[in-house]
Amino acid sequence: MRISKTRFLDLLRCPRFYDYTQSVGDTIDPLDQDILEHLTGDAEDLETLTKAQEAVLNGLHERVEREASTWVRQRLGGHTIDLDTSGGQHHVERSVHGHVWTAELDILNPTDTGVHVIEVKASTTSELSKLDFKLNGVYHPVFVKNNHVHKLVEETAPYLETALQEKYLKARKNLFDRLHKVGRHVYDLAFQRFVYEGSIDYDSAKAHTYYLALLNKDYHHDGQETYDVVNGEHVISLIDLTTITEELQSVVAEDVRQVVDYIDQHDNRYQNLIKACQKGTPRACPYLTQCNPYLKVDYNVDELMGSSYKDTARFAHQESKPMIADLDEADRSKKPKWRMQYDAIVHDTIHVDQASLKAFLSHLEYPVYHLDFESFAAPLPRFKGEKPYQQHVFQVSLHIEREAGMCDNTLDHVEFLAEDHRDCRHDVVAFLLEHIDLSAGGTVLVWHKTFERERLKELALAIPKYASELQHIRDAVVDLKDGFLGKGALPILYKKALHGKYSIKFVLPAYTSITYEGMAINNGLLAATTYATYPVIDPAHFDHVLDAMRTYCKQDTWAMVTLLDVCRNLIEQNSTD
Known part of the structure; x- marks a missing residue:
């Protein structure tokens, strides 16, 4: 089987996803999820888009890629293999465990001193800047910007005092969470690295550096046609993730092995609602209601105000109470709003605070x-x-x-x-x-x-x-x-x-x-x-x-x-x- 990055990330969600792709069909969404998150908070509205609108949205991502390529050539030198120079992303693949794993490198930048691999995301550095840690009332960033490139603080100040280092390492763990707002981008790049370094294109004799290219939240446009440096800021920020993606290689390899197991097992059992379902976001599992059919029924426990997916999973799966009307006295008394909702459904009460x-x-x-x-x-x-x-x-x-x-x-x-x-x-x-x-x-x-x-x-x-x-x-x-x-x-x-x-x-x-x-x-x-x-x-x-x-x-x-x-x-x- 040929497995792209997008398919790999979907198959990694849970044991049942592969079974769905075989029985229902593959439903890989071509839309850029980062752009969609800035346009809507209602995932169901995505179904109303026309093909022309989808094409325009995807075209916005291509513009970001092209701008990133221009900036890479200016900052890092060399030439770039990208949308403009090759007509598309650079395709790489490797064979592992009887399957072919494929990746599309947004920008490949060979120079005299080595090769830079850049994954472009139409997301901003906003979430990256929130990765910090506090010591003695002072916040310190996990990444420090130096000459337009963000680097881990350990690479710019390696001799952190012990207390500072402990808090830093705790904040740093978010980079290893593939469902975290920053971690998911890091994981994408780590998978690209996994495939690339096992492909025939990889030259181990050359030094390789791996970057994320994000939109700079601190950039303000000067109104000119080109995106030049304005007040020391460029519209594109480069984040050096060479160290992190190296550490993630063993994690990716284990996840690849996990996906192969899922394929071999062909598990068709219902799966509990978990974080990887990403319910309520543009990244939501397309088969969400297949595993959780109660979500299609009015007045299910997911409607409980102030509840989390963990509450929903506990009531619906662990306690077999998928409907609000199923909740017992102890359940509905946990929050005043839950009791109010229960009464509205069971007794048809209408709440008015005069x-x-x-x-x-x-x-x-x-x-x-x-x-x-x-x-x-x-x-x-x-x-x-x-x-x-x-x-x-x-x-x-x-x-x-x-x-x-x-x-x-x-x-x-x-x-x-x-x-x-x-x-x-x-x-x-x-x-x-x-x-x-x-x-x-x-x-x-x-x-x-x-x-x-x-x-x-x-x-x-x-x-x-x-x-x-x-x-x-x-x-x-x-x-x-x-x-x-x-x-x-x-x-x-x-x-x-x-x-x-x-x-x-x-x-x-x-x-x-x-x-x-x-x-x-x-x-x-x-x-x-x-x-x-x-x-x-x-x-x-x-x-x-x-x-x-x-x-x-x-x-x-x-x-x-x-x-x-x-x-x-x-x-x-x-x-x-």
């Missing part, structure tokens, strides 16, 4: 500006001042409710939509300042305020002339979700139709008749990727696409108008009961 809901509504000042942004996070920044994956707002929807309950879906709605890929930040700011008037008070209502507040902060940094006005808008932001979820031990509002979740896609159908079904664009991922595909959209259909985007974003803010009405009506209903 006092908290009244308090929330009393703090709203009118007019209320129902605000929603749509944005796109490009791996390589496009405009001056932007960082890798900085969200660029391209669409704004605003419903203006001047008095409580007084808002018309059409007459009280204004919107902005960029119709090309030019920098539209000034246009977005002009739109906001024109339509949001807080001179006599008011509230800017959003759903999940962290997102909109961060975008307003970024706009203020990009256009400091209006920083004061944008900060005023930012200070007026209130999260409508707080009127439902609240911040206490129990939510303010709950009914079983929420399924333990408070994203607007669950709240809206639970309390209203508004639906996104049948809409050409019906989620944020689809809106962002549609914006990304502007240049390849058929001009004959472009206006239709823009109309679909406007309809979707308008629905988002009208949904908030409707949900605010729901809150007011619940107070009135309970007051007359």
